[in-house]
Amino acid sequence: MASTTKVWLAAGLLGLAGCIPAGYVKDPTPWVQKANWAEAQTLRVEMAEHRLSPQVLVLREGRPYVLEIVNTGRETHSFSAPEFLKAVAARKAVVPEVAEVRAWRFTAFQLAPGRSVRLSFVAVRPGTYPVACTQPGHAARGMRGAVEIEKAPSQGN
Numbered sequence: 520m521a522s523t524t525k526v527w528l529a530a531g532l533l534g535l536a537g538c539i540p541a542g543y544v545k546d547p548t549p550w551v552q553k554a555n556w557a558e559a560q561t562l563r564v565e566m567a568e569h570r571l572s573p574q575v576l577v578l579r580e581g582r583p584y585v586l587e588i589v590n591t592g593r594e595t596h597s598f599s600a601p602e603f604l605k606a607v608a609a610r611k612a613v614v615p616e617v618a619e620v621r622a623w624r625f626t627a628f629q630l631a632p633g634r635s636v637r638l639s640f641v642a643v644r645p646g647t648y649p650v651a652c653t654q655p656g657h658a659a660r661g662m663r664g665a666v667e668i669e670k671a672p673s674q675g676n
């Protein structure tokens with residue numbers, strides 16, 4: 520963790536951060552195990568024609584969340600956020616009454632009208648990450664936004 524942070528800090532100082540692709544959180548298990556899931560904050564994002572609401576989600580580094588992604592529209596929509604999903608320690612994705620997917624690596628969630636998914640994760644890597652619906656034309660019509668992971672003030676490098 521420490522050496523990764525130093526590499527990122529150096530890259531940021533050189534203005535190269537955007538050129539270095541960040542991988543998934545290497546070992547999400549310790550993050551998931553030490554998190555207090557009883558205190559996880561639940562956030563809801565709605566997808567409809569043609570918007571994301573809210574458009575920007577702000578999270579805090581090191582905290583556990585349950586992100587409820589809901590398609591309240593009449594068309595299929597996707598919450599595609601590969602860079603954001605690399606920056607978190609994922610615990611599981613739950614489709615209510617249908618499935619509980621225990622996996623570490625996600626890139627997007629595509630939902631039929633009326634469907635939802637609840638993603639549990641710990642926000643690990645600070646940054647601002649784009650979100651978009653990848654259905655043709657939807658992002659251009661406004662289905663895009665961002666997830667921001669703010670650096671925790673009490674944690675140093």
Ligand SMILES: [Cu+2]
Nearest residue numbers: 596652654657
């Ligand atoms: Cu869409």
